[in-house]
Amino acid sequence: MITVEHLRKTFRVRQGGLWRGSGAVKEAVRDVSFAVARGEIVGYLGPNGAGKSTTIKVLTGLLVPDSGQVMVGGLVPWKERRAHVARLGAVFGQRTTLWWDLPVHESLQLLRHIYRVPEARFRQNLRDFTELLDLGPFLNTPARALSLGQRMRADLAAALLHDPELLFLDEPTVGLDVVAKERIREFIQHVNATRDVTVLLTTHDLTDVERLARRVMIIDHGALLYDGKLAQLQARYGSARELVVDFEAVPVDPQVPGLELLSMDGPRVRYGFTGAASAPIARVTAHAPVRDITVKEPEIEATIRRIYEGGLLREGVA
Numbered sequence: 471m472i473t474v475e476h477l478r479k480t481f482r483v484r485q486g487g488l489w490r491g492s493g494a495v496k497e498a499v500r501d502v503s504f505a506v507a508r509g510e511i512v513g514y515l516g517p518n519g520a521g522k523s524t525t526i527k528v529l530t531g532l533l534v535p536d537s538g539q540v541m542v543g544g545l546v547p548w549k550e551r552r553a554h555v556a557r558l559g560a561v562f563g564q565r566t567t568l569w570w571d572l573p574v575h576e577s578l579q580l581l582r583h584i585y586r587v588p589e590a591r592f593r594q595n596l597r598d599f600t601e602l603l604d605l606g607p608f609l610n611t612p613a614r615a616l617s618l619g620q621r622m623r624a625d626l627a628a629a630l631l632h633d634p635e636l637l638f639l640d641e642p643t644v645g646l647d648v649v650a651k652e653r654i655r656e657f658i659q660h661v662n663a664t665r666d667v668t669v670l671l672t673t674h675d676l677t678d679v680e681r682l683a684r685r686v687m688i689i690d691h692g693a694l695l696y697d698g699k700l701a702q703l704q705a706r707y708g709s710a711r712e713l714v715v716d717f718e719a720v721p722v723d724p725q726v727p728g729l730e731l732l733s734m735d736g737p738r739v740r741y742g743f744t745g746a747a748s749a750p751i752a753r754v755t756a757h758a759p760v761r762d763i764t765v766k767e768p769e770i771e772a773t774i775r776r777i778y779e780g781g782l783l784r785e786g787v788a
């Protein structure tokens with residue numbers, strides 16, 4: 471669906487009000503290569519200024535790269551923009567593609583004309599999305615009067631009306647409450663599963679990534695640091711799993727052989743371990759009477775932060 475080879479994009483940087491020569495060049499994307507297959511959901515992560523938007527802008531045909539090959543669905547995005555745009559949809563959490571003063575329904579009608587969606591198909595899609603996203607109560611409301619969650623739902627419908635094969639999602643759940651976030655995620659899962667829509671997701675919300683993407687790509691300073699399974703990222707770079715143990719009484723000696731003692735707070739002791747939990751649990755219960763045990767998984771957030779902070783390994787690229 472997407473192939474990117476040795477993508478490089480630079481910007482001239484304005485300094486002191488003057489355009490400098492070749493010395494003042496910002497390499498937003500340095501040498502990025504990846505491929506995304508049809509039907510995949512890939513999380514594209516990186517700290518602010520890493521190069522995510524620049525990559526997406528090249529993929530949507532908005533920017534022309536300095537060098538490298540990019541093909542999306544067999545087309546070169548910036549060369550065959552019209553045909554390319556007809557096959558992709560995009561949702562930007564921070565801004566809407568709807569007409570501000572028009573009722574949602576009229577915005578969708580306009581998009582139908584712009585994308586030349588056949589009437590029957592439009593009606594079918596509108597029916598499906600209205601049901602799945604519960605658009606009914608605000609189809610006649612202008613975009614400016616929608617709540618953020620309603621606006622995001624309407625934008626998702628707008629992005630998918632013309633049956634795109636590829637969907638770019640940029641912070642699709644930003645600013646929403648937990649329930650609204652879940653609803654958006656379920657919808658994305660649904661269109662991916664039922665319509666085979668390929669999704670490239672940029673987000674700072676790692677729960678989005680955990681729920682939706684099995685694969686993640688991490689970019690920093692314009693270069694890919696990691697491309698692989700989210701689970702493998704955790705296994706490779708995640709901190710240890712944790713056993714939180716509530717002993718019946720404050721243990722005289724909290725040290726348990728083979729386990730790393732992380733902290734102790736009265737009868738509650740936390741241990742670090744790697745691998746399966748059964749052996750550490752057996753050791754702890756043999757050590758002293760136990761009231762309760764829970765296993766805490768390392769948080770993906772912490773793992774990613776470690777990767778950004780440590781600039782961990784270009785070897786990480788799978």
Ligand SMILES: Nc1ncnc2c1ncn2[C@@H]1O[C@H](COP(=O)(O)OP(=O)(O)OP(=O)(O)O)[C@@H](O)[C@H]1O
Pocket residue numbers: 481482483496497498499516517518519520521522523524525
């Ligand atoms: N039009 C531009 N002119 C000059 N520099 C730019 C331009 N667009 C982006 N940059 C620079 O290129 C680098 C990458 O920016 P980009 O917007 O791709 O990052 P990002 O990963 O999308 O960040 P964020 O998460 O903040 O959106 C940044 O240093 C940015 O300042």
